[in-house]
């Protein structure tokens with residue numbers, strides 16, 4: 001499927017391909033495009049199949065029910081359109097009970113043109129923006145706000161709350177976007193600069209429509225190009241993806257995520273030919289290794305209750321590991337041994353990358369890590 005996507009892209013656009021980085025090629029379309037996922041304009045946009053993995057960076061680790069999402073994009077003179085499609089046997093769209101959650105999907109882009117933020121919700125220096133569609137919000141838009149009665153038709157109240165009195169609707173009164181009753185779009189626009197900083201930006205409008213049919217969701221999201229700095233001019237932009245399966249209990253950090261891929265607005269020039277180590281540096285960046293192992297793998301990143309209190313540096317792995325041993329750590333992931341066994345689990349935990357990382361990327365990555373090792377001292 002993934003190879004097929006490459007072939008399509010190569011055949012259609014002659015776009016460059018480097019290691020296993022996937023380019024979602026967005027052609028320019030000079031006519032109005034509707035939000036209908038079946039709009040004929042999509043026939044022009046090649047499909048890219050993106051591998052997803054469970055969110056394994058911070059608590060609560062997990063999710064990952066959906067393994068792959070097919071992404072397409074196109075742009076008109078006014079707007080960027082992104083279409084995501086994935087398999088999900090059941091449509092979960094009424095989160096009106098504490099144990100039920102909604103299906104959802106999202107894309108992430110750097111907030112600033114030319115920046116390359118951490119793939120895990122951005123970082124303090126490099127914020128990100130997120131467009132998040134949810135099936136529950138779609139149902140609100142299509143059928144009106146889904147209150148508790150939608151999930152529980154025989155719900156009985158001992159007393160009648162006064163309608164529209166925020167005193168009786170604390171979440172709505174506090175402006176919680178989940179309790180919004182006058183929804184006009186199923187897509188929320190958010191900004192983040194690292195974990196725990198996700199903020200809704202209700203003034204930024206993303207239109208959207210999602211349709212579930214024959215065991216799959218197809219969701220279209222569209223946002224004006226103007227006012228979105230990263231999309232202001234054609235070219236290559238980092239993009240990443242997330243999907244939640246509400247029926248599998250996924251919400252918030254429990255989700256399936258990708259690492260950075262690229263979105264190409266219009267034809268883009270080929271990435272320059274590079275050495276394996278230089279390609280490996282790009283892999284290091286796209287996978288966010290520096291978030292935990294520090295810039296250039298030099299370490300210094302705190303992880304409470306881990307041995308030594310820090311995530312180990314990886315700029316000297318050449319001295320203690322064979323190439324194959326490093327590859328095994330990257331494929332399988334690694335948890336730190338706690339300093340105090342009765343204490344909390346160290347928060348930074350290395351994801352198993354085998355679901356999403358191509359062996360060619362892994363070869364290049366190891367070549368890069370080997371260039372980081374300082375020259376051995378000659379006596």
Ligand code: HEC
Pocket residue numbers: 056057284287288289290291292293303306307311312313314317326329330334335336337348349350351353365
């Ligand atoms: C979310 C944090 C995180 C990210 C991102 C991360 N790692 Fe790790 N990594 C860790 C932790 C934690 C350990 C285990 C440390 C320990 O044993 O205490 C580790 C261990 C390792 C080790 C073994 C080092 C040793 O001395 O035992 C290697 C090699 C490694 N990581 C490479 C990578 C590479 C390459 C990437 C990018 C693809 C990466 N890591 C991304 C957290 C992370």
